[in-house]
Amino acid sequence: MTSTQARPTTREVGPTELAPVVRRRRQRASAGDTAVTVGSHAVLVVWSLLVVVPLLWVIMSSFKTSTEIFASPFALPHRLRFDNYANAWTTAGIGSFFFNSIIVVFGALIITMLFGAMSAYVLARFQFPGNRVIYYLMLAGLTFPIFLAIVPLFFVLRSVGLLNTLPGLIITYAAFAFPFTVFFLYSFFRSLSKSIAEAAALDGAGEWRTFFSIMLPMARPGLATVAILNFVGLWNQFLLPVALNTNTDNYVLTQGMASFASQAGYSVDFGALFAAVVITVVPVLVVYLIFQRQLQGSVSQGTNK
């Protein structure tokens, strides 16, 4: 295909089409090229500003008093004051919501990763009656909206005495993250060479040992990807805690933020609200900037399957 006569698309006809790769750096960009490049940059810069400016504005406002906030959305704060942060952290309880979130998300993450990896491994490696049925059960759990389950779930948790408790939330989070974890790791374990597990069996390793000392370490890249995606998903979870965890002491960060915002509507401590938003966003931002390559890799890997 490349050996047919080149019909250059650009206005300038030069020796480029003969040896495009070698010569490209020496070529001046054509006018059309420049226009497209400038246009592209302009579009993307505008979008980037749309993303960044609101966040900067939130940070700036978090240092202002309510009076200053109402006076002008632009004016810089008179001085750098951290009262809002103190108020948000203690008075509004963002601090304790934060720790609840950490407990719930990491608890659920450990359970779902362990169980998910184990089930995915069994489903991927062994053929047994019911294998397909289980697979379709997982698919159903992925497809149906959580909203369909939310009412019965409320009563399931109440009947086992876990409603409004952190353990109840942990189990529910883990259970709803489970099908995705299994799906992803299923294809991952499938792609691992079977002969390795068989070699382990030949060498006398039992099923437990084969899984924990050989298969699990080999699946580490897949596990990391799923763990990252689950973490983001669970950290942002809102419906489950709002419906199943109405005890204020056990609030997780997302629902705590929502309730704080609706309270702020009356007491009008907008400065503290902005500070609470910053407290929520900045740690994630730092982690994101450190791991952004892995995270974006995980996302495209996890969803383009």
Added chain:
Amino acid sequence: MTLVGQGAAPGLGAGPAGPSTPQPPSGGLRKLGSARWRRRNLTFDKISFFGVFLVVPLVLYIAFVVSPFVQAAYFSLTSWSGFSPEIPFVGLKNYVKLFGDDTFMKAVGNSVILALVLPTVTLGLAMFFATLVTVGGSSRGNVRGLAGSSAYRIVSFFPYVIPAIVIGLIWSQIYDPNSGILNGVLTRVGLDQFTSFPWLGEVSTARLAVMFVIVWGLVGFYMVLFIAAIKGIPAELFEAARVDGAGRFRTTVSITIPLVRDNIQTAYVYMGILALDAFVYMAALEPGGGPENTTLVMSQQLFTTAFTKGQFGYACAMGVVLAVITLAYAGLVFAVNRLTGGQNEVAE
């Protein structure tokens, strides 16, 4: 542990690396493995392994995920109020009531609008940005992206890691009629009609304002997805198209989009499911359903019916409707993709 029919010495010293050369799993091997597995005795190792690895997680999964789904279907046929011991069976009465419920039908309409508009706008923008970033560079020489493209990628993706509820809260402040930065900017540039304009309180703007927030939060995510997909296309294809005289627009329409079709389909399904839910965004931006219920969505109505009014049977019927619409939406996406010329249109 006994190994039937294998004369291998149980020397563990060599470890797993021993004689095995990595082999692609073939159908034959897999069958062999399963046959051998069945012939083996069920040792304690095996039974405990299956018990812990499959039965325990599965029981939890069924108890907390599968059974609530099934129960919801049943409860939707009852007029259960949740706290009474008896559960009166009413057949399809809830569904009949639903279709005469103006508020809920309004919510269905609103959700459907979101599901039709949001994926198209979000994915259109995401694809546009992804194309600019990956093939927007010089039209000569190697196909390459824009300079500084990774900076755009990092910035655009950032909203994805902010919890949706916080995104909603940030934007409700931005839209604030008096202290919000949006009206601040607009009045600063001389558009005085926007002084104290209530973006979220006006019938004409509430829906647009909310939709913009959702688009803002998700464009970067899908952009990253599409960038990864486009980078998976062999560069020769782009070069061949270019040699054949295709311009940028033509290349995008005839090469890029057909080749990332499956990714677009997946993205449409994800994005549609999200738009049919939209609960978090509404909880932050329009907890009351918006002016004249213009932004009221099914999920919100379900939540109020269940947890504020205590009509659990009725709420479950709403859940079933939501689930049916979600599945129908996914089916529609697959059907449209198939009808418009589906997979592998540009075979290599």
